[in-house]
Amino acid sequence: MKKEFKTLDCTLRDGGYYTNWDFNKDLVFDYCKTMEVLPIEYVEIGYRSTPLNGYLGEYFYCPKHVMAELKALMPTKKLTIILNEKDIRGHHVEELLKPCLKYIAMVRIAIDPKNFKRAIELAKAIKLMGFEVAFNVMYMSNWKQDSDFLNGLEGLEDTIDYFYMVDSFGGIMPNDVIDIMTLVKTKTNVKLGFHGHNNLEMALINTITSINEGCEIVDCTITGMGRGAGNLKTELFLTYLNKVKNIEIEYTKLGKVVALFEEMKKKHGWGTNLPYMFSGAFSLPQKQVMEWVGMNRYPMSSVVNALKNQTEDIKDN
Amino acid sequence: MKKEFKTLDCTLRDGGYYTNWDFNKDLVFDYCKTMEVLPIEYVEIGYRSTPLNGYLGEYFYCPKHVMAELKALMPTKKLTIILNEKDIRGHHVEELLKPCLKYIAMVRIAIDPKNFKRAIELAKAIKLMGFEVAFNVMYMSNWKQDSDFLNGLEGLEDTIDYFYMVDSFGGIMPNDVIDIMTLVKTKTNVKLGFHGHNNLEMALINTITSINEGCEIVDCTITGMGRGAGNLKTELFLTYLNKVKNIEIEYTKLGKVVALFEEMKKKHGWGTNLPYMFSGAFSLPQKQVMEWVGMNRYPMSSVVNALKNQTEDIKDN
Numbered sequence: 019m020k021k022e023f024k025t026l027d028c029t030l031r032d033g034g035y036y037t038n039w040d041f042n043k044d045l046v047f048d049y050c051k052t053m054e055v056l057p058i059e060y061v062e063i064g065y066r067s068t069p070l071n072g073y074l075g076e077y078f079y080c081p082k083h084v085m086a087e088l089k090a091l092m093p094t095k096k097l098t099i100i101l102n103e104k105d106i107r108g109h110h111v112e113e114l115l116k117p118c119l120k121y122i123a124m125v126r127i128a129i130d131p132k133n134f135k136r137a138i139e140l141a142k143a144i145k146l147m148g149f150e151v152a153f154n155v156m157y158m159s160n161w162k163q164d165s166d167f168l169n170g171l172e173g174l175e176d177t178i179d180y181f182y183m184v185d186s187f188g189g190i191m192p193n194d195v196i197d198i199m200t201l202v203k204t205k206t207n208v209k210l211g212f213h214g215h216n217n218l219e220m221a222l223i224n225t226i227t228s229i230n231e232g233c234e235i236v237d238c239t240i241t242g243m244g245r246g247a248g249n250l251k252t253e254l255f256l257t258y259l260n261k262v263k264n265i266e267i268e269y270t271k272l273g274k275v276v277a278l279f280e281e282m283k284k285k286h287g288w289g290t291n292l293p294y295m296f297s298g299a300f301s302l303p304q305k306q307v308m309e310w311v312g313m314n315r316y317p318m319s320s321v322v323n324a325l326k327n328q329t330e331d332i333k334d335n
Numbered sequence: 336m337k338k339e340f341k342t343l344d345c346t347l348r349d350g351g352y353y354t355n356w357d358f359n360k361d362l363v364f365d366y367c368k369t370m371e372v373l374p375i376e377y378v379e380i381g382y383r384s385t386p387l388n389g390y391l392g393e394y395f396y397c398p399k400h401v402m403a404e405l406k407a408l409m410p411t412k413k414l415t416i417i418l419n420e421k422d423i424r425g426h427h428v429e430e431l432l433k434p435c436l437k438y439i440a441m442v443r444i445a446i447d448p449k450n451f452k453r454a455i456e457l458a459k460a461i462k463l464m465g466f467e468v469a470f471n472v473m474y475m476s477n478w479k480q481d482s483d484f485l486n487g488l489e490g491l492e493d494t495i496d497y498f499y500m501v502d503s504f505g506g507i508m509p510n511d512v513i514d515i516m517t518l519v520k521t522k523t524n525v526k527l528g529f530h531g532h533n534n535l536e537m538a539l540i541n542t543i544t545s546i547n548e549g550c551e552i553v554d555c556t557i558t559g560m561g562r563g564a565g566n567l568k569t570e571l572f573l574t575y576l577n578k579v580k581n582i583e584i585e586y587t588k589l590g591k592v593v594a595l596f597e598e599m600k601k602k603h604g605w606g607t608n609l610p611y612m613f614s615g616a617f618s619l620p621q622k623q624v625m626e627w628v629g630m631n632r633y634p635m636s637s638v639v640n641a642l643k644n645q646t647e648d649i650k651d652n
Contacts, residue, residue, distance in 0.1 A: 189578075192509075192540065216536075219571060223509065223540045253609045254536060261506075261616035269613070269643055273636025276609050280635075292570045292593050296586070299578035318597075319590025326586055 021263055024235040026211075027053060027252055028062035029279070030077050031100055032237075032244030035308070036286040039064060040075030045278055049240065050091035052275040055268050056256065060124060060235070062098040063088050066114055067105055085121035096123035100154065103129045103137045111143040124150035124179070131155055134167040141177050152180040152235075154213060159189050159301050161198050171206035180211045180235050185224065188217030188247050188290075188298035192227040199231045211235040214250050216242055217290050217298025221250035222258065241279040246304030247294035287311075293321040300329045338580055341552040343528075344370060344569055345379035346596070347394050348417055349554075349561030352625070353603040356381060357392030362595055366557065367408035369592040372585050373573065377441060377552070379415040380405050383431055384422055402438035413440035417471065420446045420454045428460040441467035441496070448472055451484040458494050469497040469552075471530060476506050476618050478515050488523035497528045497552050502541065505534030505564050505607075505615035509544040516548045528552040531567050533559055534607050534615025538567035539575065558596040563621030564611035604628075610638040617646045 029049065030041060053061050063085070064077030076084055080099055089097055099122055106114065106127075115125065125144050129137045137153065145151050161168070161183075171181065183198060190198075195212070202210065212228035214221035214237070225236045238255045242248035253276050259265045283289065290298075297307045302325055310321045346366065347358060370378050380402070381394030393401055397416055406414055416439055423431065423444075432442065442461050446454045454470065462468050478485070478500075488498065500515060507515075512529070519527065529545035531538035531554070542553045555572045559565035570593050576582045600606065607615075614624045619642055627638045 218575065219533075219536045219539050219568075222536050251536075254607075254612050257609070257612040257616050258535065269609070269639040270636045273609055273634065273639050277635045280608070290571075291597070292574070292586075292590050295571050295574040299574050317590065318594045319587045322586040322590050 021057065021259065021265060023229050023233060024059040025057065025255070026060035026062060026098065026235055026237045027058050027239060028100075028237050028249075029239040029243055029252070031062040031064050032239050032249055034064065034075065034077050035245040036243065036288055038073060038075050039078035041077060045282075046088070047091065048275050048278060050088055052268075052271045053095060054092045055271055057259065057265050057267070058095070058252075060096045060098050061092055062100060062126070064099055066099045066101060066118065068110055068114065070105065082117045085118060089121040097121055098124040098126055098152075100126040100128055101140075103127050103133055103140060106140060108139050108143045111140065111147070115144060115147055115149070119148065122149065124152055126152040126154050126182070128154045128184075129156065131157060131161070131164065131167040134170045138170065138174065138177065141174075145177050150179045151177065152182055152211065153178050154182040154184050154211075156184045156186045158183045158185050158198060159187055159194065161201065162194070165201060168202060168205045171208065175207055178208055181206060181208045182211035182213050182235070182237075183228075184213040185215050187301040187304065188215030188220070188294065189301050190214070190224055191218075191220060192223050195224050195227045196231055199228065199233070203232070209234040211237070213237040215244070215247055215298070215304070216249060216251075217247040217294045219290060222254055225250050225255065226258070240275060241283055241288075243279055243283070243288055246288075246308050247290040247298065248288045292318050293325060296322050296325050300325070302328060338374065338576065338582060340546050340550060341376040342374065342572070343377035343379060343415065343552055343554045344375045344556060345417075345554055345566075346556040346560055346569070348379040348381050349556050349566055351381065351392065351394050352562040353560065353605055354599075355390060355392050356395035358394060362599075363405070364408065365592055365595060367405055369585075369588045370412060371409045372588055374576065374582050374584070375412070375569070377413045377415050378409055379417060379443070381416060383416045383418060383435065385427055385431065387422065399434045402435060406438040414438055415441040415443055415469075417443040417445055418457070420444050420450055420457060423457060425456050425460045428457065428464070432461060432464055432466070436465065439466065441469055443469040443471050443499070445471045445501075446473065448474060448478070448481070448484040451487045455487065455491065455494065458491075462494050467496045468494065469499055469528065470495050471499040471501050471528075473501045473503045475500045475502050475515060476504050476511065478518065479511070482518060485519060485522045488525065492524055495525055498523060498525045499528035499530050499552070499554075500545075501530040502532050504618040504621070505532030505537070505611065506618055507531070507541055508535075508537060509540050512541050512544045513548055516545065516550070520549070526551040528554070530554040532561070532564055532615070532621070533566060533568075534564040534611045536607060539571055542567050542572065543575070557592060558600055558605075560596055560600070560605055563605075563625050564607040564615065565605045609635050610642060613639050613642050617642070619645060
């Protein structure tokens with residue numbers, strides 16, 4: 019049985035939050051060779067960006083030689099990169115993306131809903147260059163309360179190929195996925211996508227729910243490596259597809275790559291824990307939690323208390 | 336808002352599969368003091384058993400001094416112990432359980448469906464002594480195909496207080512929970528319970544689903560510590576209850592105990608991984624996977640291949 023939706027693995031891109039977008043070359047080699055044989059259609063290899071302050075590794079800028087190497091390792095895959103809308107303007111596009119034309123099939127744009135209109139101009143410029151374009155719009159858990167920006171979707175059918183809903187805080191429940199997709203479908207016929215986070219261990223069920231409701235592309239990462247509590251685990255999703263849709267998986271290769279990332283996980287410690295559960299449940303930004311947890315200086319109970327105080331608007335002493 | 340169902344934490348009992356039912360006294364002290372202040376009604380402290388071969392620690396036998404100590408630490412909680420039906424007969428009950436009467440509110444019985452009838456005699460003997468009695472019936476994922484034993488539930492309303500459905504393989508999906516509960520509810524009015532495993536990260540959504548469908552008691556363990564991939568995480572479930580049902584949680588105390596178990600998890604490594612995902616999806620016994628994974632001698636990919644061969648009935652060389 020063939021699956022009726024696309025899968026996008028964004029391990030290097032989303033995992034880069036833990037490694038500063040530096041990855042061991044051998045690891046990337048094994049990862050790419052494995053992606054090539056798995057039932058995954060799109061592989062996101064990193065960001066492209068104008069130069070930012072501070073050190074950011076190779077997969078944050080994805081220079082031409084990186085794109086060329088990775089495309090050679092994954093010739094049958096559609097490669098994607100993502101742009102942070104807040105850092106990129108229309109006039110950057112030509113210079114930033116021209117080197118990508120040979121290697122990159124789709125450009126995604128990470129968007130705060132408050133900048134939605136500005137993002138449309140960016141999308142149009144990118145589409146004109148010939149890329150598939152996806153919108154990754156954040157803070158999905160707030161959209162029920164704040165849905166005005168969705169009106170901006172009207173007339174974008176020829177500009178964007180996928181409209182992704184991003185569960186930025188990882189607190190979405192399956193019923194919310196249904197409600198929000200019902201809302202979004204009243205606004206647009208653009209194909210929908212879902213990017214889940216795993217704070218409440220809801221990434222798989224939310225992703226399955228999104229597909230049942232009509233999503234045509236979903237994201238995952240090996241071992242869930244990704245900002246904060248991380249993402250839907252590629253190996254979990256593929257095992258599920260193997261079981262439910264009888265899609266063949268090369269478990270030996272998958273298992274070897276998973277083991278390499280599990281090893282790295284011991285150092286960086288992504289995955290959910292009590293502070294991430296709390297931040298997911300109460301829609302608090304991952305970034306803050308990730309900093310506090312990552313320092314290993316504060317006991318988990320102090321981090322949760324600090325977060326709890328935030329939700330209660332109590333000044334934390 | 337009060338919750339309309341009971342929660343049972345069975346960390347020491349189910350976690351014992353990793354520690355041979357030995358636990359550090361200070362850890363147990365902190366665990367019990369924390370349980371005492373959390374919105375958890377039942378705490379399962381271990382097994383009781385006739386002497387078995389091989390070394391099994393204190394919480395496998397729960398001698399009187401252990402029960403007395405733990406009850407003193409958790410005076411407001413209902414303590415439970417569990418029996419393995421396969422090892423215990425009606426004539427053992429008097430000697431085995433008389434010392435428990437002062438400390439233990441409920442006795443649970445872990446039952447293979449094929450021994451369901453035999454278990455009823457055991458349950459009647461235990462009920463006569465004055466305990467609450469729960470059936471923990473295994474292999475829930477097989478019940479759709481093999482439901483005859485459920486006819487034995489007729490007339491047991493006065494014998495058993497809770498009929499637990501146990502997702503032994505950890506491969507149940509929310510729709511299965513609904514289907515199986517619909518089936519079970521046609522057979523009995525006994526209050527239902529759910530014990531989930533987390534192989535596919537479905538423990539929380541399955542537990543929520545079971546409650547929505549009428550379950551009146553559900554199990555969890557701190558950090559999910561439990562056989563194989565482990566259980567619903569107590570801290571995840573409580574965070575969810577805090578959010579959705581506005582139930583107060585003492586996060587500081589919870590966080591401290593979670594941190595102690597997380598530390599132990601680094602050594603024992605419970606939680607899901609690719610072999611457990613695979614065994615969950617294809618209903619393979621946890622015990623085998625746990626042995627292979629626990630040895631740390633085989634790469635994950637070999638374990639998955641060995642499991643895959645089992646499902647395909649190929650002799651593994």
